[in-house]
Amino acid sequence: MSLRLSTVILPVDRWHEAGRAKWQRAEELGFHAAYTYDHLSWRTFRDGPWFGALPTLTAAATATDRLRLGTLVTSPNFRHPVTLAKELISLDDISGGRITLGIGAGGNGFDATVLGQEAWAPRERADRFGEFVPLLDRLLTEESVSYEGDFYSAHEARDIPGCVQRPRLPFAVAATGPRGLKLAARYGQAWVTTGDPALFETGTAEQSVAALRGQIEKLGKACAEIGRDVSEIDKILLTGFTPERNTMLDSPAAFVDFAGRHRELGFTEIVLHWPIPDSDFAADQAVFERIATETAAQLR
Template identity: 85%
Template sequence: MSLRLSTVILPVDRWHEGGAATWRRAEELGFRTAYTYDHLSWRSFRDGPWFGALPTLTAAATATERLRLGTLVTSPNFRHPVTLAKELISLDDISGGRVTLGIGAGGSGFDATALGQEAWTPKERADRFAEFVPLLDRLLTEDAVSERGTFYSAEEVRNIPGCVQRPRLPFAVAATGPRGLRLAARYGQAWVTTGDPKLYEEGTPGQSVAALRGQIEKLGKACAEAGRDVAGLEKVLLTGFTPDKNTMLDSVDAFVDFAGTHRELGFTEIAVHWPIPDSDFAADQRVFEAVATEALAQLG
């Protein structure tokens, strides 16, 4: 089974003070896709520079030629399907059809209350996500959409000419629960996970692998219920949130071992954060670039 390597570039640098160069370097290193977080701020970066995802991806689209671009992930926390669809169609056009939308139900972090609302419960997030994804699907595939929902509505919305990618740009659906997995099975071209968050602090790599195996089994069941072959769904592991987060980039050999183990589980893409000094994603830039250029060849 082939494996692709992607990266996640957090939007922390001014575009003309290193931001543009990072995206160009990602293309030079041969990454399949460069993603960014679609947040208003994030954890330890909250009090520092942080730029918008879609403007950043638009700039990256003009600075690169081959690199796929995407979000990991966009959520309903501060997005609406109608306005998001228009921006995505524009980005897909500007990039020449190189966009993937990573999309998830969202969490309880800073974005969850930024617009003044109370943080939604997990059930409330799932309810909104279950309505958000189908409406976004329609908005990206139909020229005109009217729909009245409980949480999201569209009234005579026009999205002409639609996406460059047909029938629309691909969705990479982040999900581990049953409702999210059903959405991934029905609407996703890819599925995304970060692993089991309960194992982040004190779990072992072996426990993490077992948890990921269980998630993929549940995904397979959801696909079967939807009448779909799970093999046709790309499976993306967003790294940095598993127990081996601090060792997987110690060397090329360490990453090859990590990647091989997860390829055997069925993952088809691994996304690694671009190093940021003095942060949760600190790593040796030289090792990171060696991983980008040498690891997949060693996997065979």
């Protein structure tokens, strides 16, 4: 089974200073895709530069030719399906059909309260996500949509001419719980995980692999329940949140070892954070670029 290598570029640079160069370099290095986080601010970056995901991806689409582009991930925290669908159709058109929408239920970070609301409880996040994804699917595949739900509404929403990619751009659904995995099974062209957060601080590599194996098994059961072959769904691991995060980028050999163990689990794509000095994603840029250029053939 071949394994694709992608990167996620946090939107922390002014476009004309360093932003454009990073996205173009990602294409030069041969990454399959480059993603960005769809937040209004995030963790330790909250008090520093942070630009909007969709405008950044639009700029990246005009600065690159082959690189797939996308969000990891968009959530309902500050998005509405109707307006998001219009922006995605536009972005898919500008990019020539190179967009993947990573989408998840959201969490309790800054995005959860920035609009002045109380942070949603886990059940409400799951309920909203359960409406958001099917409605967005309809908006991206039908010319006119009317819908009245518990959380979202649409009245004769028109998205003509639709996506360049047919029947719509692919969804990469981030999920580990049963309800989210059912959405991934039904609507996802890909599934995204960051591993088991309970293992982030004190877990071992072996425990992480076992947890990921369990997640993939649950995805397989969710697919079996609706008669879908789980092999139809790409499986994406967003790295940086597993116990090996501090060693996997030490050398190309260390990364090949990490990637090989996860390919055996069934992952088809691994996403690395573009290095950011003095952050949780600090790494040697030269080694990072060697991993991109030297390990691709070994991972096919």
